[in-house]
Amino acid sequence: MDPALFIAIAVIFTTLFITVRYAAECYIRPFRRCRSCHGKGRKPNRIGRGTHECRRCRATGLRLRIGRHLWNHFRALHRDATR
Template identity: 55%
Template sequence: MRGTLTAAGIILAALVWYAGSCIIRPFRDCWLCDGKGHHRSKRKSKLSRPCRWCRASGKRLRFGRRLWNRARRVHRDAAAGARIAR
């Protein structure tokens, strides 16, 4: 019983930490270009091209922040639909 509560507490602490990091720093470095915005082609090592994953910005929105934004958008659209239906 004590082990289960400890594991649940650790998981809860990790989720709170990740949620806080998504609020404080919603963007992270791109995994493909390492935050540079450009990466080298695998075929020709001297050619550098814009990163297609981050659109050459070097930053990507975190997964947790993307979920939070989608949930807010759904809530906002549902509230707007309820106002129209009245």
């Protein structure tokens, strides 16, 4: 087997594996921790010692994954087009 062909096949299978794994992750766990508040739902104030609710996650500590957001969008498009 040609080394270039072997490398090309390895890259294709690796990319396919990563894509399928991310799709499964979006299906099993559609939410991830908010990066802004680190999943706590609250952020410290800049001045003083208090905290305030995180605006990005609306104080839940969770955000919808990008892949799940796209899945929901395309599913809604399909549902609306087939009615």
